[in-house]
Amino acid sequence: xxxxxxxxxxxxxxxxxxxxxxxxxxxxxxxxxxxxxxxxxxxxxxxxxxxxxxxxxxxxxxxxxxxxxxxxxxxxxxxxxxxxxxxxxxxxxxxxxxxxxxxxxxxxxxxxxxxxxxxxxxxxxxxxxxxxxxxxxxxxxxxxxxxxxxxxxxxxxxxxxxxxxxxxxxxxxxxxxxxxxxxxxxxxxxxxxxxxxxxxxxxxxxxxxxxxxxxxxxxxxxxxxxxxxxxxxxxxxxxxxxxxx
Ligand SMILES: NC(=O)c1ccc[n+]([C@@H]2O[C@H](COP(=O)([O-])OP(=O)(O)OC[C@H]3O[C@@H](n4cnc5c(N)ncnc54)[C@H](OP(=O)(O)O)[C@@H]3O)[C@@H](O)[C@H]2O)c1
Numbered sequence: 634x635x636x637x638x639x640x641x642x643x644x645x646x647x648x649x650x651x652x653x654x655x656x657x658x659x660x661x662x663x664x665x666x667x668x669x670x671x672x673x674x675x676x677x678x679x680x681x682x683x684x685x686x687x688x689x690x691x692x693x694x695x696x697x698x699x700x701x702x703x704x705x706x707x708x709x710x711x712x713x714x715x716x717x718x719x720x721x722x723x724x725x726x727x728x729x730x731x732x733x734x735x736x737x738x739x740x741x742x743x744x745x746x747x748x749x750x751x752x753x754x755x756x757x758x759x760x761x762x763x764x765x766x767x768x769x770x771x772x773x774x775x776x777x778x779x780x781x782x783x784x785x786x787x788x789x790x791x792x793x794x795x796x797x798x799x800x801x802x803x804x805x806x807x808x809x810x811x812x813x814x815x816x817x818x819x820x821x822x823x824x825x826x827x828x829x830x831x832x833x834x835x836x837x838x839x840x841x842x843x844x845x846x847x848x849x850x851x852x853x854x855x856x857x858x859x860x861x862x863x864x865x866x867x868x869x870x871x872x873x874x875x876x877x878x
Pocket of ligand 1: 644645646647648649650651668669670671672673675695696697698723724725726727746771772773774815816817818819820821822823824
C-alpha cells in the first residue's frame with residue numbers, strides 16, 4: 634500500500650478526536666474526507682489545516698445516523714478521489730446515568746448513533762475499502778472498565794466492537810485490517826459537556842500517566858494502525874487510556 638496515494642474517510646472529522654485523526658492522516662500524505670454533521674466552519678478549518686500542511690482534503694456534510702446520507706457520504710468520497718483505502722468510524726455519543734435511572738431516550742441515542750450508525754459505516758467500508766485497506770472504530774474504554782453510570786454507552790460500544798471483531802475475520806483474506814481504539818477520558822467538547830465534573834475528576838485520578846488524554850494521543854495510535862507497520866494487527870480492541878484500563 635503506497636502511503637501517498639491513500640484515501641481516508643473520517644466520520645465526525647471536524648472536531649475533537651476525529652479532527653486530530655483527520656489532520657494526522659493528512660500529514661501522512663493521505664487524501665482525507667472530513668465528514669461533519671452541522672458545523673461547516675469547523676470542517677472547513679480542518680480542511681484548510683490539512684491543505685496548509687501540504688495535504689489534500691475535502692469536507693462532506695452527512696448525518697451518519699441516516700442510512701441514505703451515510704451512503705451518499707461514501708459515494709461522494711469515491712467520486713472525489715476515485716477510491717477508498719481507510720475508514721475511521723469515529724462518530725459517537727455518550728450518555729451517563731446509573732442503569733436504574735437511565736431514560737429510554739438515552740438508550741435510543743447510544744444505540745442509534747454508536748451501534749446502528751457504526752454498523753452502517755462498517756457495512757459500507759466492507760463493500761468499498763480497497764484490498765490491503767484499513768478500518769478503525771473509535772470505541773471507548775468503558776467497554777473494559779464497566780464504570781458505574783456508563784451502562785447504555787458501554788453496551789452500545791461493546792456491540793460495535795463485536796461487529797468489528799467479526800468483520801476483521803471476514804475481510805482478512807483481502808488483507809484489510811479492522812481494529813477498535815478505546816480512548817479513556819480525552820479533552821474534547823463532548824467530555825466537557827457530557828461527563829459530570831466529579832466523574833471527570835475520578836477519571837483523571839485513575840490515569841497512571843497523570844493527565845487527561847489529548848485528541849492527538851488517540852490520533853497517533855490510529856495513524857500507526859493504518860500505516861504499513863500496523864499490517865499484522867487485526868480484530869483487536871486497543872486500550873488508549875494512559876494505563877487506566
Ligand atoms: N472525548 C472522550 O473523552 C472520549 C472517550 C472515549 C471515547 N470517545 C469516543 O470518541 C469519539 C469522538 O468523540 P469526541 O469527544 O471527539 O466528540 P466531539 O468532540 O463531540 O466531536 C464530535 C464530532 O462528530 C461529529 N458528529 C456528531 N454526530 C454526528 C453525526 N450524526 N453525523 C456526522 N457527524 C457527527 C461532529 O460534527 P458537528 O460538530 O458538525 O456536529 C464532530 O465533528 C466518539 O465515538 C466517542 O464516543 C470519546
